[in-house]
Amino acid sequence: MIKLENIVKYFHKGSVNEVFALNDINLKLDEGDFVTVIGSNGAGKSTLLNCIAGGFFPDSGRIFIGAHDVTGWPEHQRAALIARVFQNPLLGTCPSATIEQNMALASLRGQRRGLARGVKAKDRERFREELKQLGLGLENRLLDKVGLLSGGQRQALTMLMATLVKPEVLLLDEHIAALDPKTAGQILNLTQEIVKGRKLTTLMITHNMKHAIGFGNRLLMLHQGRVLLDLRGKEKENLTVKDLLAHFYQAQGEELAMDSLLLN
């Protein structure tokens, strides 16, 4: 469960560059909600995710995750409750560490780190089993440095690492945007499997309206720091890309003549 109450966030407040990034956001996700988030550039999608993850503190409002009020918690403290996958595949893993070292780092998310071995013998078997699910053959490459993997492989590994310790909430910030279409599709399917299989409460930002409609049980559209649309259940199931675009342009106060081009 995750709850945001009256979240307000400005950037560069008081200067000429002032940006009103989040304008009184109220949001409650229930256990197991898989929410897709769309909105144009600058709508506040990433800001929202960063705010939840603790990348910065909101100017006002409160954030609750599970039973905790995490509003004042720094990023590393919130990590015990949150797993993240970034848009840039290079951000989720450590290139000069091996696959097993990366997984070991992730398997300690939110726990105290001490002088025990970083990679324990008993973990290896588990890592191998987890990696088999990816079907990329990584289970035979535990000692390879992650820097040797492709962007898609690294993002798949990051998805897996995010869920080694079950998070209260999984944040996906356009995590397939930097991948080629085929790989993106694979990672998206993997995401679906993991989120459904482990019943994770998830927020997924996407620029792809089909993905926004096709995945998850709830859809948020952000615009200028506000929640413009919050659809779930039947409403979301019956939604078409056309409906969504209509909302989108209505919000922007403009009509594009070539919608059909964008749809393909």
Add this chain to the structure above:
Amino acid sequence: MTLYAALGAVEQGLVYGIMVIGVYLTFRILDFPDLTVDGSLPLGASISAVAITSGLNPYLSLLLALAGGFAAGVVTAVLNTKFKILHLLASILTMIALYSINIRIMAGPNIALLGVDTVFDAVTRFGVPAQYAGLVVFGAFAVFVLGFIIWFMGTEIGQAILATGDNPQMIRSLGVNTHVVIILGVGLSNGLVALSGALVAQNQGAADVGMGIGTIVAGLASVIIGETVFGCQTMARAFIAAVLGSVVYRLAIALALGLELGHFRFNPSDLNLITAILVIGALITPNLKKRLIAR
């Protein structure tokens, strides 16, 4: 080069190798260029020398030096992480402050260690000939520190240090406070540098406030030579290469200083020029090798 000179160079390489391990930790692993070492090397020397002349056991004085160096590193890292001062600048500030502090500790610019027991006397008492005492002691310390750092980098904390240098955003999102990790890492690095300084002082029989000048350059030169000559494929290999790089660096300098070309000879004051040429050589060799092979 005489055997005696070679022996001296290897000795120097080993004792400064401990410093180079510290430099490798900050410069390569934490990605934190740290000039504090120019101050923490003489800091370790001063602390150890004052402790010994006050009657403390020379081995215990090494622990004090280690702690002093750690504290100096902590100051630099706190300035950087908590107060957002650029790492280079923060380390320069600590370095110049240490110059004054070292003179305070010694109550003067230098202090002699004549007629007092050092870690070398304990070894000669066991029957090791005096001319090999340095080699034995430094070799033992270098191996011990190497073993420790390789073990430490394999622990959960060590892995967090590695990840902090590599991808701070990722490791924060995995629940690690990167500030604490940087403070710990830079502290440990300077602790090792100070230990190295303390051993040097006990060997040469004096601590001097000026003995730290150029430490970072020698450290970087050794790191780069080590990487070029011995490789850095794994963590253990990289640290061993750093220490061996330090030995090669000291040998190369001893060779250059002993060089005679007709009437030309290098002066000790040419040391900086030689170092610069060595580092440039180490930096461009891999590149040249590649081009030659491509041909």
